[in-house]
Amino acid sequence: MTPLVAALLAFVVAVAVVTALARDVLVATVAFAAYSLGLAVLWVVFDAPDVALTEAAVGAGVVTALFVAVLSRTTRPVGGRSFSLSVSPTVVIVVGALTAALVATVPSLPAVGDPDAPAFDGAAAYYLQETGAYGIDNAVTAVLVVFRGFDTFGEIAVVFTAVVAVLVVRGRGDA
Structure with a gap:
């Protein structure tokens, strides 16, 4: 460190x-x-x-x-x-x-950036190989939409909730 x-x-x-x-x-x-x-x-x-x-x-x-x-x-x-x-x-x-x-x-x-870490054990190759099967040209988009869909949906729900909270806070002061 x-x-x-x-x-x-x-x-x-x-x-x-x-x-x-x-x-x-x-x-x-x-x-x-x-x-x-x-x-x-x-x-x-x-x-x-x-x-x-x-x-x-x-x-x-x-x-x-x-x-x-x-x-x-x-x-x-x-x-x-x-x-x-x-x-x-x-x-x-x-x-x-x-x-x-x-x-x-x-x-x-595992050490930071260790290529033998379990997270790197074939995951990148799998994502790149399977991306084309879903008709998505961008591998990052495919990972976010197809492979991490529920996680992405959760993030969208959090952002939506934050926007609603901002509107509620702003709306109470104007009324």
Whole structure:
């Protein structure tokens, strides 16, 4: 792990903790936006610019804009603490155990870009060979429509729900 990746991961974890512990909704919103931007930069470092753009646009952009729009229509309590450090020991134990279990699986993962990884074991050749059978010229389109149709449908449903939520939030302020 490079120092840049380690620093970005530390930043993302720190901002996630701030988001979870913040008692002021505006502080939590700003921390969440920083979290999304940190993840976007991490995806750029991992050479996944498409995922980085999506994370930056949706996570840091649209979601933060929706939160700020909702906050602008509410009142903020004056005074009080911005953070709460009271966490149940049971929650700490469960989260620690889950984190340890996930970290224990990392050594069994294939190296990034390993051509012998199970995901690369003939999958690309199969997709390219079967694409023509469906009458679709573009292999990416064939994968999205034919082989990952339910996943693509789910993504479309999420985008549709987000658009409806934006329209509902905007419509309530105008009425």
